[in-house]
Amino acid sequence: xxxxRVSIVGAIASLLLILVVLELIRGxxxxxxxxxxxxxxxxxxxxxxxWRDGLNTIAGWLGVSTxxxxxxxxxxxxxxxxxxxxxxxxxxxxxxxxxxLAQRIALLEERLRRNATATRPxx
Amino acid sequence: MxxxxxxxxxxAFQEEVAIGGVVSxxxxxxxxxxxxxxxxxxxxxxxxVASAAGxxxxxxxxxxxxxxxxxxxxxxxxxxxxxxxxxxDGDGQHVAAELPTxxxxxxxxxxxxxxxxxxxxGSGSYRPPLARRIGIRVFARLVSLLGxxxxxxxxxxxxALDRAAIELFAAxxxxxxxxxxxxxxxxxxxxxxxxxxxxxRERASGSSSITFLRSVYYVVKxxxxxxxxxxxxxxxxxxxxx
Numbered sequence: 240x241x242x243x244r245v246s247i248v249g250a251i252a253s254l255l256l257i258l259v260v261l262e263l264i265r266g267x268x269x270x271x272x273x274x275x276x277x278x279x280x281x282x283x284x285x286x287x288x289x290w291r292d293g294l295n296t297i298a299g300w301l302g303v304s305t306x307x308x309x310x311x312x313x314x315x316x317x318x319x320x321x322x323x324x325x326x327x328x329x330x331x332x333x334x335x336x337x338x339x340l341a342q343r344i345a346l347l348e349e350r351l352r353r354n355a356t357a358t359r360p361x362x
Numbered sequence: 363m364x365x366x367x368x369x370x371x372x373x374a375f376q377e378e379v380a381i382g383g384v385v386s387x388x389x390x391x392x393x394x395x396x397x398x399x400x401x402x403x404x405x406x407x408x409x410x411v412a413s414a415a416g417x418x419x420x421x422x423x424x425x426x427x428x429x430x431x432x433x434x435x436x437x438x439x440x441x442x443x444x445x446x447x448x449x450x451d452g453d454g455q456h457v458a459a460e461l462p463t464x465x466x467x468x469x470x471x472x473x474x475x476x477x478x479x480x481x482x483x484g485s486g487s488y489r490p491p492l493a494r495r496i497g498i499r500v501f502a503r504l505v506s507l508l509g510x511x512x513x514x515x516x517x518x519x520x521x522a523l524d525r526a527a528i529e530l531f532a533a534x535x536x537x538x539x540x541x542x543x544x545x546x547x548x549x550x551x552x553x554x555x556x557x558x559x560x561x562x563r564e565r566a567s568g569s570s571s572i573t574f575l576r577s578v579y580y581v582v583k584x585x586x587x588x589x590x591x592x593x594x595x596x597x598x599x600x601x602x603x604x
Contacts, residue, residue, distance in 0.1 A: 349438070
């Protein structure tokens with residue numbers, strides 16, 4: 240059985256995570272599309288902390304018989320991995336877009352220089 | 363409107379010593395060629411020297427790596443309507459006098475992409491260090507296998523492209539260590555590939571950008587890119603050709 244104190248600490252921690260994420264969204268410091276995974280993390284951890292029987296049942300399915308809160312850690316780790324992987328895809332997209340912008344700037348600047356030379360009075 | 367002139371794309375990073383000579387050498391070939399130097403955010407006088415030597419200079423606002431720089435030049439060639447482009451390195455290792463040889467398969471309409479290979483017919487004098495020789499050999503084999511056509515030198519940056527190849531690579535080109543992957547993408551997109559034997563010089567300035575750690579990254583990155591590229595689908599360009 241999960242110790243009561245672990246459940247309480249788990250619930251408080253996941254509630255804090257949810258509140259911080261909501262506050263960041265409210266202050267426009269976090270876009271909703273990047274907050275969704277964090278909110279999901281907080282909600283799943285909160286549910287597993289509060290719903291003690293559920294945690295024990297899931298631990299039973301997974302063969303974790305000695306210490307059910309280990310499932311809590313495992314789920315938290317899984318979600319953090321998901322968030323990181325999501326960020327890697329975002330980063331890759333940003334890199335591509337960034338290079339594309341740099342290339343367009345180089346091409347536009349050259350065109351500007353050429354036009355400036357072509358239209359300079361007295362040429 | 364299709365321009366009958368050739369765009370010579372020269373990616374350059376910190377090449378103020380060599381770039382002037384490279385530009386002049388290309389212009390001195392007498393080919394109908396416009397030199398386009400892509401300055402990959404050099405902090406030295408690369409852009410000024412290239413411009414003074416008569417090149418069109420595309421200045422990237424920050425360093426995007428060799429692949430991104432080459433692609434900038436290809437986009438220029440595409441947007442300005444060039445029917446043909448060649449690519450030479452900014453350090454002077456590619457010999458401009460070999461350009462007619464490189465362009466010949468395009469002129470005859472036999473190929474869309476011509477690679478200037480140091481090992482095409484075994485007559486070349488270039489003998490790279492053992493590790494690099496193995497790397498070049500392994501990648502050539504891998505690309506040949508995955509692309510179902512024999513390729514001898516996939517790491518060469520001395521290439522000529524027709525309009526179909528320009529458009530393909532202007533749209534998408536690998537960012538770092540691009541040559542090997544680009545060769546496979548070309549084959550899988552149905553471009554006709556030709557290889558010609560060329561001589562190359564020892565680099566005129568600067569040192570090779572490939573150190574030990576980078577070469578480990580190079581091998582891993584290129585291998586991964588090749589395997590992924592062979593799993594992707596590429597639209598065949600064959601039908602689009604007149």
